[in-house]
């Protein structure tokens with residue numbers, strides 16, 4: 113398999129964690145994202161992924177975009193350890209947490225949004241950061257409440273990592289990158305600290321990728 117990834121991209125990071133948890137080997141294809149003139153906007157990358165977003169997973173002649181679709185493919189390819197629980201209620205809870213991060217938090221932090229804020233709405237860098245932090249904060253307030261429903265254990269859903277942590281750890285990284293801390297969200301902070309000691313999460317960390325700078 114080949115993974116088109118950028119070390120600092122949270123969506124790429126999700127998939128790297130999932131691959132590492134399952135112990136699936138892959139070739140790393142770096143896509144150097146940038147606010148302007150990034151590799152995601154080239155014709156060469158558009159031929160790989162029409163969405164012009166990372167990650168893309170290529171498995172033989174199958175090209176898969178969207179991190180959650182990639183999780184599903186990986187779970188079917190190698191069932192163990194499962195990213196999504198088998199029981200109906202647990203599976204729905206994990207999907208709900210994942211979709212909340214994927215749909216309600218991360219898209220508002222994306223480079224294409226920042227490009228519009230900066231280039232068209234003329235927000236200065238501090239304004240762009242305030243915008244991201246606002247939606248990050250209200251998003252993590254919700255995730256914290258969702259995690260505190262009695263079903264978290266050592267991790268966000270029970271005592272083993274699931275897709276919840278594949279989403280949570282990269283999103284927490286985005287908070288730290290914009291100068292924030294996790295103090296406001298003790299359950300998220302506890303789970304992220306637990307993941308920081310897990311070998312799969314260490315292997316997938318942005319600073320350990322070949323394109324890190």
Ligand SMILES: N[C@@H](CCC(=O)N[C@@H](CS)C(=O)NCC(=O)O)C(=O)O
Nearest residue numbers: 121122123165166178179222223224
């Ligand atoms: N919903 C997508 C999100 C993908 C995404 O937003 N990728 C970002 C990096 S984290 C990207 O490629 N941004 C490039 C841009 O906005 O120009 C997924 O889950 O894979």
